[in-house]
Amino acid sequence: MEAALKAIVAPHRRQILSLVRDDELSAGAIAAHFDVTRPAVSQHLTVLKEAGLVEERRNGTRRLYRARPEGLLPIREFLEEFWDERLGALKREAEAEERKKDGRDS
Amino acid sequence: MEAALKAIVAPHRRQILSLVRDDELSAGAIAAHFDVTRPAVSQHLTVLKEAGLVEERRNGTRRLYRARPEGLLPIREFLEEFWDERLGALKREAEAEERKKDGRDS
DNA sequence: CACTTACGTTAGTTCCTGCTTACATATAGC
DNA sequence: GCTATATGTAAGCAGGAACTAACGTAAGTG
Numbered sequence: 001m002e003a004a005l006k007a008i009v010a011p012h013r014r015q016i017l018s019l020v021r022d023d024e025l026s027a028g029a030i031a032a033h034f035d036v037t038r039p040a041v042s043q044h045l046t047v048l049k050e051a052g053l054v055e056e057r058r059n060g061t062r063r064l065y066r067a068r069p070e071g072l073l074p075i076r077e078f079l080e081e082f083w084d085e086r087l088g089a090l091k092r093e094a095e096a097e098e099r100k101k102d103g104r105d106s
Numbered sequence: 107m108e109a110a111l112k113a114i115v116a117p118h119r120r121q122i123l124s125l126v127r128d129d130e131l132s133a134g135a136i137a138a139h140f141d142v143t144r145p146a147v148s149q150h151l152t153v154l155k156e157a158g159l160v161e162e163r164r165n166g167t168r169r170l171y172r173a174r175p176e177g178l179l180p181i182r183e184f185l186e187e188f189w190d191e192r193l194g195a196l197k198r199e200a201e202a203e204e205r206k207k208d209g210r211d212s
Numbered sequence: 213c214a215c216t217t218a219c220g221t222t223a224g225t226t227c228c229t230g231c232t233t234a235c236a237t238a239t240a241g242c
Numbered sequence: 243g244c245t246a247t248a249t250g251t252a253a254g255c256a257g258g259a260a261c262t263a264a265c266g267t268a269a270g271t272g
Contacts, residue, residue: 002117009115010230011108021188027249040231042250061239061248072185079182082127083175116260133219146261148220167218167269 001074007051008075012036013044017053017067024057024066107180113157114181118142119150123159123173130163130172 008014012034019030031041045065048054052071057064114120118140125136137147151171154160158177163170 005111005115009111012230017188028247036230037232038248039233039250043230046250058239063249067188069189072188076182076185076189079178079185082123082173082178083182112259118260134217142260143262144218145220145263149260152220164269169219 001078003051004053004071004075007047007053008072010044010047012041013048016041016044016048020054020065021067021069024064026062026064028062030065107184109157110159110177110181113153113159114178116150116153118147119154122147122150122154126160126171127173127175130170132168132170134168136171 008017015033016030019025019033027042027045028038030045031038034041045054045056049056049065053068054065054071055068057066114123121139122136125131125139133148133151134144136151137144140147151160151162155162155171159174160171160177161174163172
């Protein structure tokens with residue numbers, strides 16, 4: 001998850017992800033959407049690929065990229081677990097409060 | 107969302123979040139769980155607070171912290187939207203494939 | 213009011229990251 | 243094989259982030 005988190009923390013990489021979410025695009029086509037140089041985009045693509053957030057397919061001299069949403073699953077699971085456990089904690093707190101009320105002066 | 111993402115990308119901050127998820131802890135109690143110095147933890151707490159991931163309550167000379175899971179909502183929404191849109195894209199691709207099959211030789 | 217406790221804040225250092233420029237590699241077409 | 247196109251890789255730099263040490267602050271305690 002660490003790699004995926006570090007990957008999506010960079011705004012440019014999130015934008016790239018959005019670009020290749022629906023369509024499979026070449027590295028050049030992706031770079032055309034940004035002000036930064038093409039090598040910079042290439043480096044971002046490498047990071048995304050190594051984080052499992054993007055898959056690469058070679059076609060002649062081109063490299064086509066497409067989003068791999070499964071790569072975001074670990075982050076989702078982390079967030080959801082955190083969420084659920086916190087709700088559980090709130091429930092326990094409420095029950096403790098309830099017990100305190102019931103048992104007071106006893 | 108940017109702030110929340112940057113906040114949870116640091117492993118120490120994720121650990122802090124987990125610590126104060128169930129229990130309300132003082133800054134010192136939190137720092138006791140780490141090898142880094144107390145000021146470092148204090149800085150992490152500031153980042154988490156400004157990202158809306160933690161809430162602070164003062165009690166005498168102490169400051170007690172507790173997780174604020176709602177702060178993670180924007181990230182969850184980003185991920186889920188990404189997920190849903192990607193599924194939508196897959197569906198459109200499948201339908202396009204279907205049309206190509208139906209309409210071939212026409 | 214002095215002293216202690218529990219913190220946050222500042223200044224400075226080190227390391228990481230994103231970026232650019234320059235260079236290397238690979239495929240396609242002649 | 244030579245040239246052009248599409249792209250990755252390497253070196254180097256600048257800005258940011260996490261950390262430590264030293265200092266400042268506010269609330270209890272005698």
